[in-house]
Structure formats: structure tokens, C-alpha cells
Amino acid sequence: xxxxxxxxxxxxxxxxxxxxxxxxxxxxxxxxxxxxxxxxxxxxxxxxxxxxxxxxxxxxxxxxxxxxxxxxxxxxxxxxxxxxxxxxxxxxxxxxxxxxxxxxxxxxxxxxxxxxxxxxxxxxxxxxxxxxxxxxxxxxxxxxxxxxxxxxxxxxxxxxxxxxxxxxxxxxxxxxxxxxxxxxxxxxxxxxxxxxxxxxxxxxxxxxxxxxxxxxxxxxxxxxxxxxxxxxxxxxxxxxxxxxxxxxxxxxxxxxxxxxxxxxxxxxxxxxxxxxxxxxxxxxxxxxxxxxxxxxxxxxxxxxxxxxxxxxxxxxxxxxxxxxxxxxxxxxxxxxxxxxxxxxxxxxxxxxxxxxxxxxxxxxxxxxxxxxxxxxxxxxxxxxxxxxxxxxxxxxxxxxxxxxxxxxxxxxxxxx
Amino acid sequence: xxxxxxxxxxxxxxxxxxxxxxxxxxxxxxxxxxxxxxxxxxxxxxxxxxxxxxxxxxxxxxxxxxxxxxxxxxxxxxxxxxxxxxxxxxxxxxxxxxxxxxxxxxxxxxxxxxx
Numbered sequence: 001x002x003x004x005x006x007x008x009x010x011x012x013x014x015x016x017x018x019x020x021x022x023x024x025x026x027x028x029x030x031x032x033x034x035x036x037x038x039x040x041x042x043x044x045x046x047x048x049x050x051x052x053x054x055x056x057x058x059x060x061x062x063x064x065x066x067x068x069x070x071x072x073x074x075x076x077x078x079x080x081x082x083x084x085x086x087x088x089x090x091x092x093x094x095x096x097x098x099x100x101x102x103x104x105x106x107x108x109x110x111x112x113x114x115x116x117x118x119x120x121x122x123x124x125x126x127x128x129x130x131x132x133x134x135x136x137x138x139x140x141x142x143x144x145x146x147x148x149x150x151x152x153x154x155x156x157x158x159x160x161x162x163x164x165x166x167x168x169x170x171x172x173x174x175x176x177x178x179x180x181x182x183x184x185x186x187x188x189x190x191x192x193x194x195x196x197x198x199x200x201x202x203x204x205x206x207x208x209x210x211x212x213x214x215x216x217x218x219x220x221x222x223x224x225x226x227x228x229x230x231x232x233x234x235x236x237x238x239x240x241x242x243x244x245x246x247x248x249x250x251x252x253x254x255x256x257x258x259x260x261x262x263x264x265x266x267x268x269x270x271x272x273x274x275x276x277x278x279x280x281x282x283x284x285x286x287x288x289x290x291x292x293x294x295x296x297x298x299x300x301x302x303x304x305x306x307x308x309x310x311x312x313x314x315x316x317x318x319x320x321x322x323x324x325x326x327x328x329x330x331x332x333x334x335x336x337x338x339x340x341x342x343x344x345x346x347x348x349x350x351x352x353x354x355x356x357x358x359x360x361x362x363x364x365x366x367x368x369x370x371x372x373x374x375x376x377x378x379x380x381x382x383x384x385x386x387x388x389x390x391x392x393x394x395x396x397x398x399x400x401x402x403x404x405x406x407x408x409x410x411x412x413x414x415x416x
Numbered sequence: 417x418x419x420x421x422x423x424x425x426x427x428x429x430x431x432x433x434x435x436x437x438x439x440x441x442x443x444x445x446x447x448x449x450x451x452x453x454x455x456x457x458x459x460x461x462x463x464x465x466x467x468x469x470x471x472x473x474x475x476x477x478x479x480x481x482x483x484x485x486x487x488x489x490x491x492x493x494x495x496x497x498x499x500x501x502x503x504x505x506x507x508x509x510x511x512x513x514x515x516x517x518x519x520x521x522x523x524x525x526x527x528x529x530x531x
Contacts, residue, residue: 047480047527048468061468063480063528067510147470150478175469175496195424199465202422203489386428 004031004079005321006314007095007109009086009262012041014294015115016069017307021314022113023076027321030078031107033097035085039073040066041117042140043303045147048168050195054304065303089266093289111289111317114263114277115310118295120165121255130217133224139165139253143172152176154249158226159183160214162190162197164301164390166253171200173251180204181245184212184228186235189364191390193301213237214250223248256299263292273341274298280330280346281355282316283309289320298343298358301392305358326350331405336373336412338362340389347397347405355397361387361413368415370395375406387413421459423452432456463489469496471514471524472503479508479530484523495519507531 005027008015011034019032038044043051046062053059056068073080084099095107120138137145137153143165145151155178159166162185170180183201188211190197201208209228215237216227230241258276269278269286276297277285283293293313294306319325330346340360347355357372365387372380372395379401387393417436422429428448434456435443441460447453458464464486470478487495495518504514508530515524 044528047470049466049482059466061480061482061527064510067528147480148478150470150472150476175467175492194422194426194429198422198424203465386426 001094001106001108003108004029004110006030006111006113006317007107008032008113008115009089009095010034010041010115010117010294010296011036011039011080011082012115012117012294013043013066013069013303013306014117014296014310014313015041015113016066016073017310018113018115018291018293018314018317019078020069020072020076021311022111022318022321023078023314025315025318027111027318031109032073032078032080033084033086033095034080034082037082039070039080039082045140045144046168047147048172051303054302055307062303069307086262089262089290091266091287093287109289110321111291113310113313113317114285114290114292114296115294115313116259116262116296118256118258118299120252121257123160123252123254126160126252126254128214128217131220133217133219133222135219135223135247135249136217137249137251139163139169139251142169142249142251146172146176152178154178154223154247156181156247157249157251158214158228158245158247159251159253161185161253161255162192162208162210163253163255164192164196166251167192167196167200169251169253170206171204174204174206178249180206181247182207182209182228184209184214186211186213186231189388193390215242217250223250226250256295258296258299260296263296266290271341271345273335274343278345279343280328280348281312281344281351281353282325282348283313283344284316284320289317291317291320298341301390305392332408333357333372333405334408334410335359336371336410338365338368338387338413339411342411347402347409349402349405351402352399354399355402356394357397357411358392358394359411360392361389364388365413365415368413370411370413372397372409372411374404374409377404377406379404379409419460421456423447423455425449425451425455434460436460465489465492467492467495468527469499471499473508473530474503474505477506477530479504479514480527481514481524482527483518484513484525487519487522491519495522495524499524 006022043062043066049059051065087096218225225246229237277292291313293310329349432446467483
């Protein structure tokens with residue numbers, strides 16, 4: 001069987017950065033498997049700018065950000081197989097895949113890096129009444145149609161969900177001549193970035209209806225309109241608050257879910273909070289030598305942090321393949337008050353390096369205190385002016401503090 | 417005259433009020449920090465936006481493009497119209513100027529390589 005030191009599943013931003021770092025960390029051979037025809041993943045259809053502000057200190061478009069990494073992969077001669085779909089992986093770290101050149105084949109890997117990204121939550125998950133006419137798209141599908149294919153999916157649009165993709169598509173459709181009637185958000189706040197609310201909605205006078213949802217989709221062959229209604233604190237529509245908009249297109253931007261079929265099939269433990277694998281700070285999963293990074297692990301809002309995380313996984317995968325990783329001593333780190341999730345979920349006390357803990361709050365909080373406690377001891381504490389669920393937060397745990405971690409530590413945000 | 421601006425410099429999203437006297441900023445209130453003052457002033461006097469869109473190539477494939485510099489907010493739709501009227505020949509390199517001086521000294525630049 002063909003053997004590689006490191007096999008990376010997925011050639012999007014996470015897979016590319018992981019492959020480069022694995023190579024630079026001394027992995028003897030690195031192979032990237034990508035199901036699309038080209039590398040770059042979702043960045044190829046994200047033609048707007050704003051990527052790379054943290055990493056490169058400039059505002060790049062998605063394709064430009066991807067290109068920088070693709071060039072680095074090429075420069076190193078890292079092997080890439082595109083049009084290749086991975087079917088399964090197993091505990092012996094065999095990767096089963098298929099492509100038109102080789103048919104079904106298997107590869108043995110010393111380390112595997114899972115970098116499959118995420119996919120959109122579909123409208124089927126929402127239980128909206130009405131028939132199923134044409135004109136209903138996920139925001140990402142519409143983005144691909146407009147930006148890659150050059151097709152405008154409709155002329156009059158209502159968007160459900162105010163996540164960043166929905167906001168970006170409100171602007172994109174408007175620029176191409178469509179009329180966006182409304183953006184509805186079931187929560188009392190938007191999960192999108194502030195700059196996107198201003199530059200994608202306010203700039204074009206597109207109304208944002210907070211605490212509203214679609215209660216009915218009209219139309220037989222093609223969408224002819226939607227009815228929206230205000231929702232109460234339990235997110236149930238309030239009778240008598242209905243408003244009708246005529247439209248021929250509805251876009252759904254209602255959340256992203258890490259794509260973990262391969263992970264689950266391999267029997268790797270997933271977190272119910274992140275919907276991704278449970279990992280330690282090296283991004284190693286429950287199975288030794290299998291690592292995960294990027295949106296397959298938890299959904300990021302900025303690609304810069306995907307790259308950063310992928311580099312951690314890339315280095316760890318190379319170290320594991322080279323047999324230089326020491327013994328581990330992992331303890332749990334869980335989400336406490338007001339915190340939706342913490343990543344990594346496991347802290348290796350013998351890690352020997354500073355650990356960056358990522359977390360997300362459940363609801364917007366003003367003037368809160370981040371507090372990490374373990375066995376009655378406060379390991380870390382810091383105040384911050386604002387927390388929003390749309391912006392991933394992070395704190396740095398110093399390496400000398402790792403020994404203070406008890407069997408279970410809790411990260412909370414208090415106040416607000 | 418007063419103008420209300422939502423600051424986008426950080427997630428706080430301060431609501432800043434800018435007072436204009438004879439076309440000049442005379443007072444800024446509601447900003448949480450100095451960055452907010454600068455943002456609100458620029459946003460009031462000359463709001464500018466980077467334009468990113470796509471352009472059709474001679475074989476029908478779309479190429480992603482951007483403006484070389486941010487353009488006046490009021491010109492965004494004009495820029496898009498001019499880009500949509502043109503087609504470009506393949507191959508295209510990233511960073512290549514596809515339309516020189518489309519409007520007011522602004523160039524249209526490719527953001528991807530296409531064979």
C-alpha cells in the first residue's frame with residue numbers, strides 16, 4: 001500500500017496551511033486530497049475583500065488569500081490530488097478514496113489531518129410551511145452561482161438569517177441588479193460582523209428585521225412571496241405581526257455545520273457543542289495521529305484563524321509522523337457560564353508551550369470578565385468591554401500555568 | 417446638520433453623531449475612542465468602498481476582480497455597470513490590470529489566475 005507521512009483531507013484554507021506547515025516541520029512526504037477540481041475551497045467563491053487583515057495586515061479577497069497558500073504548496077512540491085473524494089478513514093490510519101484515474105484506492109498514513117471544512121445548514125432543517133417552489137437557495141449556493149458561474153439566481157430577494165454569508169450576498173445580489181426586500185433574523189441581534197451590517201445592508205438601505213422569521217413561502221412553480229412575522233422570546237411567531245413581501249428568490253443563511261461524516265465513521269468522538277472532533281491543544285483527536293483543523297473542527301468567522309489553527313495541526317502531524325511527540329497528560333476544559341464552547345476541549349499538561357484557548361459566548365455581553373477556574377483556583381482572568389456570539393474570542397494560557405490545570409477546568413464569562 | 421454613523425472599527429459598534437457646519441466637521445460625539453472619530457469623519461465627508469465583483473472572459477468563465485483603490489460610494493454602481501459591459505481575454509494573471517482607468521483613475525484588477 002502507498003504510504004505517506006502526512007495525508008491532508010481537504011485542500012481549502014485549513015488543508016493548505018496544514019500541508020505547508022507539516023512539510024516545513026520535516027514531514028518526509030505530504031499528500032493533499034481535494035474533491036474539487038481546484039485548490040482553495042470556499043475562498044474561490046468569496047470574491048469580496050476583508051480576508052487576511054490579521055495575518056497579512058492587508059485586506060485581500062478570498063481568491064487572493066487562497067492563491068498565497070497555493071503558491072507555497074507548489075513551491076515546495078507538495079503532492080496534490082484533486083477531483084479525489086475520500087470515502088473513509090479507519091483507526092489504522094488508512095485512507096480510502098476514489099478518483100477517475102486510480103479508481104477506488106487506499107493509502108496508509110502515519111498522520112492524518114482532517115480539514116474538510118463545513119457546510120451550510122439547509123432550509124430542510126427549519127420546518128417552514130409552504131410548498132417547495134424553485135427559487136429557494138442556500139446563501140452559499142447563490143454565491144457560487146453569481147461569483148463562479150455568472151448566473152443571477154433571481155431579481156427580488158428575501159434573505160433569512162443575518163450571518164455573514166447572508167449579508168455579503170445581500171450586497172452582491174444588489175450590485176448585480178437584484179432588489180433585496182428584507183433580511184430576517186430570528187435572534188434579537190445579528191450574528192454577522194458589524195462592518196458587514198453597515199457595508200452590505202445600510203449602504204443599500206436594505207431593512208434588517210431582528211426577532212423575525214419566515215412563516216410561509218408562497219408560490220407553486222416559482223417563489224412568489226414570503227410572509228414574515230415577529231417572534232417572541234421563545235422564538236415562536238407572534239400572531240398578528242405578519243408582513244408579506246413579494247419576491248422570486250429566498251436565500252437561507254442559517255448557520256454552518258462542520259462536515260464530520262468521515263470523522264464520525266472512524267469512531268472519533270465529536271463534541272455536541274462544536275459539532276467537531278474533541279481535540280487537545282495540538283489539535284489531535286481521540287485517535288493518535290489523527291488531527292483536525294479549521295471549520296471541520298469548529299466554525300471560524302475569520303480565515304486568518306483557520307490558517308493559524310491549521311499550522312498547529314500541521315506541525316503536530318509532522319512531529320507525530322517523525323515520532324518526536326512525547327507522552328501526553330490530558331485534562332478536560334469545559335464551557336461555563338455564558339460560554340457556548342471552548343476549544344481545545346482537552347489540555348495536555350505536558351504540552352510545554354503556551355496554549356491559545358478559543359471560545360464563543362452564547363449571547364452578547366457588555367463589560368464581562370473572562371475567568372478560567374480549575375480546582376477552586378483562578379488560572380486566568382481578564383475583563384473585556386464587549387463579547388458577541390459572532391466574534392470568536394481567545395485567551396493565552398502561559399506554559400508555566402499548565403501544571404495548575406486540575407482534572408476539569410471551566411471557562412466562564414461573568415457579568416453583563 | 418447632524419449625521420449618525422455606526423462605527424465599524426471594532427465590535428462595540430458605537431453610534432457616533434457627526435455635526436457638520438458649512439460642509440466641515442465641527443463636532444463628533446458618541447465615539448468610544450479616537451479611531452471612531454476618524455472613521456466617522458471620513459464616513460461623513462467622503463465615504464469610500466472597495467468594489468469587488470466578477471468580469472466575464474471570452475470563453476464565458478467569470479474572473480473575480482477588484483478596484484485598485486476604494487471608490488467614492490456614489491460611484492459604486494457606475495463601476496459595476498462599466499465592468500459588466502466589458503469582457504477580457506484569457507489567460508489572466510492575478511494582479512493583472514483588466515481595465516485601465518475605468519473611472520476617476522481607478523483600475524480594475526484581477527484577483528485570480530485563469531488559464
